[in-house]
Amino acid sequence: MIAEIAQSNKIVVEKSTVPVRAAESIMHILRANQKPGIHYDILSNPEFLAEGTAINDLLNADRVLIGGEETPEGHQAVEKLSWIYEHWIPKQHILTTNTWSSELSKLAANAFLAQRISSINSLSAVCEATGADVSEVARAVGLDSRIGSKFLQASVGFGGSCFQKDILNLIYICENLNLPEVAAYWQQVIDMNDYQKRRFSQKIIESLFNTVSDKRIAILGFAFKKNTGDTRETAAITVCQTLLEEGAKLDIYDPKVEPEQIIDDLTHPTVTESPENVKKAVQIHSDPYSAVRATHALVICTEWDEFVDLDFKRIYQSMMKPAYIFDGRKILDHERLQQIGFHVQTIGKKYQRAGLLRSWGIVPQL
Ligand code: UDX
DSSP states (O other): OHHHHOOSOEEEEEOOOOSSOHHHHHHHHHHHTOOTTOOEEEEEOOOOOOTTOHHHHHHTOSOEEEEEOSSHHHHHHHHHHHHHHTTTSOGGGEEEEEHHHHHHHHHHHHHHHHHHHHHHHHHHHHHHHHTOOHHHHHHHHHTSTTTOSTTOOOOSOOOSSSHHHHHHHHHHHHHHTTOHHHHHHHHHHHHHHHHHHHHHHHHHHHHTTTOOTTOEEEEEOOSSSTTOOOOTTOHHHHHHHHHHHTTOEEEEEOSSSOHHHHHHHHTSTTTOSOHHHHHHHEEEESSHHHHHTTOSEEEEOSOOHHHHTSOHHHHHHHSOSSOEEEETTOOSOHHHHHHHTOEEEESSOOOOOHHHHHHTTOOOOO
């Protein structure tokens, strides 16, 4: 389309990531359709915005990356795009590289971020088995300034449209370049994430006496993270899928995700072979208190701020007993929940059962 319309020389800026050398592919297509006398420069300018913080990420970007061809025209094109960003980004934060470096850096940044989450999630399993607390471990590790504290929040697993896709892109590139060891290394980041999602789902089933058949379970949060209605690759899908396969009835509440989206996700052919049964077993609520009523367990899948401030005494009273909470995001005050009477399970920390606390003299206050 660009080649058809262009009447003069153009700089084409490519911001997405695809599992080929994107800028090079665009260049080939443009040059194949090139009109005489018109010159194209292709730049790679990867996007680092995160959902929910996009405007801030754009205004206060840690860095801007511009990759271009190593020719005089390529350098000129890079300078032009750089000039636009210099209106609000300090020049020392604008990195100019060759095209390949720029495209690979984007994949590498997302792979590193996801790898940190898989690393801390792998340790969360060790914590649960040993009595260590993954939050304490993350804090101790993160205070090393060489490591840093960000992206060390253990969770039910990372989701979103980027991490998995970009790591799979990286793996695909490595396989094509005949680098199977490198491909296998990054594959582990995804495998660990799948393991974490499965492990959390299994923990729910085991805690509920190894069966959830016909038990009602409330799912609070369906988006892949807070402050977005996006459900792509959300860990909630795996949790719900596992519980549904085991015969549970789900009551789902998310403040931003549309009910149709939740049903679409859970009835997708990759998730179930019997969409009609799923529809019968799932109820979507517009209020968290109605979602938890008469359920056996409450599962937190997204770290929405509003979940922290819920009236948990009221919730406890309205649930079946024994009442379970599975906090997949580590956002709730677990000691207080135990005092109310809940059985609490979370990621990366093993809790004593409420009954044990009582025998130590802490009386649940209702
Ligand atoms: C990500 C990158 O951060 C961004 O730079 C890139 O441009 C697009 O991909 P996004 O997918 O919007 O952005 O979300 P992000 O905030 O990175 O979170 C991704 C997933 O990791 C979420 O499911 C989040 O809950 C999870 N996460 C994040 C953790 O489980 N633990 C953490 O410590 C951080």
